[in-house]
Amino acid sequence: MKKTLKKFLPFLTMTAIFAFALILFSPEEAAAAWKKSGITPQGDLKNSKIYTDLANIVYFVTAVGGFWVIGCLIFAGMKLSAAQGGNPQARTQGFVGILMAGLGIFIIVKATTIAGWFAGFGS
Known part of the structure; x- marks a missing residue:
């Protein structure tokens, strides 16, 4: 039980800190802090090209994953063909x-x- 608690202690600590920060700071204070630091939202998600960038990331991950799956199929097939000896x-x-x-x-x-x-959440 102690080993399990030691494994999850950093996760529990960060969760508690995050929850405390959510309770301590309101969204209005956070918006004021962003404005005070000079960071302003553009407010126009449709023209920000973020959906195009995310689509390109998904296509890239799909391509890399496809090659990975082909490699796994080849490796598993080699393993299966080598096991014909019994x-x-x-x-x-x-x-x-x-x-x-x-x-x-x-x-x-x-x-x-x-x-x-x-992506439907942003529409």
Whole structure:
């Protein structure tokens, strides 16, 4: 129990500090602090090109993830073909690798849907 508490102590500390900061500072005070420091919001999200940048990031992550999945499929296939000699553990590792690569490609394909769902909050 003590090891678990020691692992989560930094997380609990930061959560408590964040919660205390939310209680201590109101949004009006935060806006005044931003204005006092010279930072002003543009107020025009549609023309700020942030959605274009986020779309490019999603496409980049999708491309990198696609190459990663292809590499995982090749590695799992090699593992599976090497297990034909009768090693059941290596055979199981090959099948699990192919299954996990399939799960990974499903998550990558759904990433654009999830990103579109988050982008809908700004509209």
